[in-house]
Amino acid sequence: MRPAVFQSTPPPRPSPVKLGVDQVRAWFGSHQVLHGIDMQIPEQSVTAIIGPSGCGKSTLIRSLNRMHELTEGARLEGRITLDGVDVYGKDVDPVLLRRRVGMVFQKPNPFPSMSIRDNVLAGLRLTRSLDRSRAAEITETALRGAALWDEVKDRLDTPGVSLSGGQQQRLCIARSLAVAPEVLLMDEPCSALDPVATSRIEDLIHTLKTTYTIVIVTHNMQQAARVSDYTAFLLTGELVEFSETNRLFTSPRDTRTEDYITGKFG
Amino acid sequence: MSGAQLSSPTTATTRRRGLYSERAFYALALLSIILPLAMLAIMLLGVLKNGGARLSWDFITSYPSRKADHAGILPGLVGSLYLMGLTALIALPLGVGAAIYLEEYGKQSRMSRLIEVNIANLAGVPSIVYGLLGLGLFVRILHFGRSLLAGASTLALLVLPMVVLVSREALRTVPRGLREAAFALGATQWQTIRQVVLPIAYPGILTGAILALSRAIGETAPLVVIGALTYITFVPDGVDAPFTALPIQIFNWVSRPQKAFIVDAAAGIVVLVLTMLILNGVAIYLRNRLQKRAS
Numbered sequence: 001m002r003p004a005v006f007q008s009t010p011p012p013r014p015s016p017v018k019l020g021v022d023q024v025r026a027w028f029g030s031h032q033v034l035h036g037i038d039m040q041i042p043e044q045s046v047t048a049i050i051g052p053s054g055c056g057k058s059t060l061i062r063s064l065n066r067m068h069e070l071t072e073g074a075r076l077e078g079r080i081t082l083d084g085v086d087v088y089g090k091d092v093d094p095v096l097l098r099r100r101v102g103m104v105f106q107k108p109n110p111f112p113s114m115s116i117r118d119n120v121l122a123g124l125r126l127t128r129s130l131d132r133s134r135a136a137e138i139t140e141t142a143l144r145g146a147a148l149w150d151e152v153k154d155r156l157d158t159p160g161v162s163l164s165g166g167q168q169q170r171l172c173i174a175r176s177l178a179v180a181p182e183v184l185l186m187d188e189p190c191s192a193l194d195p196v197a198t199s200r201i202e203d204l205i206h207t208l209k210t211t212y213t214i215v216i217v218t219h220n221m222q223q224a225a226r227v228s229d230y231t232a233f234l235l236t237g238e239l240v241e242f243s244e245t246n247r248l249f250t251s252p253r254d255t256r257t258e259d260y261i262t263g264k265f266g
Numbered sequence: 267m268s269g270a271q272l273s274s275p276t277t278a279t280t281r282r283r284g285l286y287s288e289r290a291f292y293a294l295a296l297l298s299i300i301l302p303l304a305m306l307a308i309m310l311l312g313v314l315k316n317g318g319a320r321l322s323w324d325f326i327t328s329y330p331s332r333k334a335d336h337a338g339i340l341p342g343l344v345g346s347l348y349l350m351g352l353t354a355l356i357a358l359p360l361g362v363g364a365a366i367y368l369e370e371y372g373k374q375s376r377m378s379r380l381i382e383v384n385i386a387n388l389a390g391v392p393s394i395v396y397g398l399l400g401l402g403l404f405v406r407i408l409h410f411g412r413s414l415l416a417g418a419s420t421l422a423l424l425v426l427p428m429v430v431l432v433s434r435e436a437l438r439t440v441p442r443g444l445r446e447a448a449f450a451l452g453a454t455q456w457q458t459i460r461q462v463v464l465p466i467a468y469p470g471i472l473t474g475a476i477l478a479l480s481r482a483i484g485e486t487a488p489l490v491v492i493g494a495l496t497y498i499t500f501v502p503d504g505v506d507a508p509f510t511a512l513p514i515q516i517f518n519w520v521s522r523p524q525k526a527f528i529v530d531a532a533a534g535i536v537v538l539v540l541t542m543l544i545l546n547g548v549a550i551y552l553r554n555r556l557q558k559r560a561s
Contacts, residue, residue: 067449067450070446070449072373072374095452095453096452097452098450098451098452099451102450103450105443105446105447105450107443109441109443109444111448111462113462113466122448122451122461122462123451126448126452126453126457126458126461126462127453127454127457175451176450176451179451179452
């Protein structure tokens with residue numbers, strides 16, 4: 001049984017800041033989508049970013065691992081820090097940053113030309129060579145980490161795309177875990193999945209936060225309430241409220257937050 | 267209710283009218299596939315009837331001769347195969363490389379659009395123009411001489427625009443999400459292209475390569491211009507050797523006054539078509555294997 005939506009567990013102990021977002025503004029061409037966001041994302045916790053479509057939540061999460069800049073015409077100002085280091089600093093290689101900050105996308109996107117095993121190892125194979133026993137070990141650890149091992153251990157050589165949607169998404173999580181990141185970004189990871197697959201991913205998020213710092217974008221408020229320790233509410237590119245999830249959902253400080261979580265708009 | 271509607275007169279009429287147009291379109295589509303196939307069959311039957319008598323292993327393994335019934339196609343066949351191989355070696359890396367640059371690295375700009383339009387235009391330039399370019403550039407300025415290398419370079423230029431266009435199409439079909447997935451795993455752009463994008467694009471690229479090379483093997487005009495020989499009694503022994511090719515040999519035989527050489531020409535056409543079929547078959551087999559791996 002999953003915890004109730006408005007649970008009354010004690011607030012999580014404050015932990016050190018993993019990701020710092022400082023006055024972040026982002027543009028696509030001349031269109032500004034983020035207007036100065038400030039957030040401190042604590043280590044080994046789940047932070048949910050909620051808000052209506054087009055509020056900039058995807059842009060915000062994509063700026064954390066510098067995926068935002070891959071879009072043509074995209075630019076960003078402000079500071080984002082990982083363990084206190086500016087990830088947009090001159091000597092920071094975005095490629096190395098993305099090995100520390102993994103990402104799971106909205107639509108499950110296993111590599112179609114690869115088997116389940118090769119998908120898990122893709123991130124490692126893309127970047128270095130692996131010996132066989134180490135590869136087998138990493139495959140198992142990552143698939144266990146993504147709660148997929150028992151379902152696929154007998155067919156690791158079948159194509160990754162032969163799995164169901166929910167399994168594919170867990171495969172994508174395993175693929176991210178195999179690179180051993182510190183932060184896992186999830187951009188609406190369940191929006192293409194059915195309720196059963198969704199609840200498995202949510203359970204998984206609960207387990208993963210003991211090891212990783214997780215940031216999850218979701219348009220589903222119940223999901224944010226279920227899985228996250230902290231919630232950020234974004235509206236038209238501005239951070240309306242950022243606090244512990246319990247507090248945000250039970251006693252929001254801003255009326256706009258209250259209107260949104262009670263379903264008056266969105 | 268729905269039964270009544272189905273049999274109501276207006277619906278029935280509309281349905282029948284729909285059926286007629288459906289059938290008419292089907293017939294039209296069928297006709298447009300039967301017509302070209304029939305033409306091809308008539309041509310093949312014609313050359314088989316004319317040249318069938320000369321078709322033999324001897325014909326394939328003999329050198330041209332002044333006596334029509336001793337003449338063979340060996341130098342032309344070998345020359346064409348060499349040409350194909352060399353053309354592929356030159357045109358495919360260049361063409362795919364250009365496509366990768368334009369699709370994956372190049373930013374959208376006025377310059378890139380200009381390049382795009384020009385490549386499309388190049389694909390429509392008559393082959394004789396490429397022949398003249400080859401004669402000036404490869405044979406004379408670069409001193410390749412009237413060699414296989416000059417011929418293959420010219421044919422490579424000829425098919426390059428097509429290879430670029432088709433490769434770009436193939437690269438464009440790779441979903442953006444897969445590239446992002448690779449980047450998010452900490453892959454560099456080159457790693458992403460080589461290990462994620464290209465494996466998915468290969469079948470499409472190969473289809474384009476097949477079409478382009480089929481065109482190259484049938485080309486005569488540019489080879490005549492750069493000076494492929496029409497009567498050689500040896501097989502080329504290197505990329506700098508003089509050469510002839512199947513279409514040139516056929517062209518040569520057709521223009522002889524003696525009737526007997528027409529028979530040789532027909533037999534030569536059969537060899538050319540068979541060679542093309544075999545090469546295409548191999549390429550399609552390779553593509554299907556790649557496709558199976560990719561899906």
